[in-house]
Amino acid sequence: MKTIASCVEDILIKQPFLEEALFRQIINFSALSEELQAPVSKMLGKPVKTGAIMMALRRYAPPVHLRQSHQLKAVLKQLGDITVRSHLIDYTFQNSDTLIKSHSNVMETLDTKSFYGFSRGVYESNIVVSESEKRIVLEGFKNEKMIDSQDDLSAISIRLPKNNQRISGLYYQIFKRFAWEGISLHEVISTTNEFTVLVESHLVDQAFSAIKNLNAQ
Template identity: 30%
Template structure:
């Protein structure tokens, strides 16, 4: 059975708002403990005292890394040009079909891959997705003509982070990045990752805030 301290730590670490708030000293521990009591008693199947929860919260907050330390610095490459912004993107999602592979091949073969054009093609279990620069939309729609379009999102921007080659060995790399964005109320539409790059897709209105947050995490 989980202890109170272990359960409290899991609750805090699962919430970017709680972990960041505790790290910054912005949260009243007694009030937070009072609000967590019902959940803890339900999960642990036993009465939980408020003083014990406060003590567990205090110990968790003392172990949280200082601002700017830890995985979020390790994640980013130590070189210039770590952030790349793209504007005026469109995301289209189709239902998976027998033609999906052929559509992908045709699109990649015909697409204009100039440096100012953005294009990613993703296939999941039941859906296929394309994120591209707006000028490529006529080609994309022609290639996928007749396929079942599930969703289209316009007015998107993207920020690509250059990660270190060892980022895949660092625990919490993505969590550190997403926590910072969530704390600043930046909503992400999608994420696209490769070995050493992470591209975050968001509505245009959130792009400026996202870039500012990520630029602050870059190490030089």
């Protein structure tokens, strides 16, 4: 059975920026209650008073990653080196019985100093390489079905502190920063202690600044 509190929670979960602003107490509860009156009333199928919505907002329990923001801030201040690599191409191939063999052949001939990243999904796989390796990749995967390719990309890699995987909300903070800056991510590559994003090259300076500002929050 839906209640005013559950309706308010549903709305806040779907709008994480609003949820965080509420937790940081930088939103006027009265004004937000008036803003939510129409959608909450629609969800319940009956008129709802703003006073009841305001009460639900004040009683709302924020998610763990917001309640533990001090831990997040400590981790963000420990972010390691940031490395930028440019002139990259991202290829997407349809998975097949021969894809791993094709990938193995490419790996044997790639320049060890070039940028390289590979990820395999259920239906397709991605390989990100330096533009200088374009010929090798196209030759190695010539018998595979290419779904998409994108050139003129840049990668920004961040060294993460140890035990970062135990801090909930870390990736949320990173993605939130990009969203605030209006930066769209072409690809994300992650290992245990390293996080890499691919962006179009004309956005690399803006993306680099966004990451640098993470430990200034």
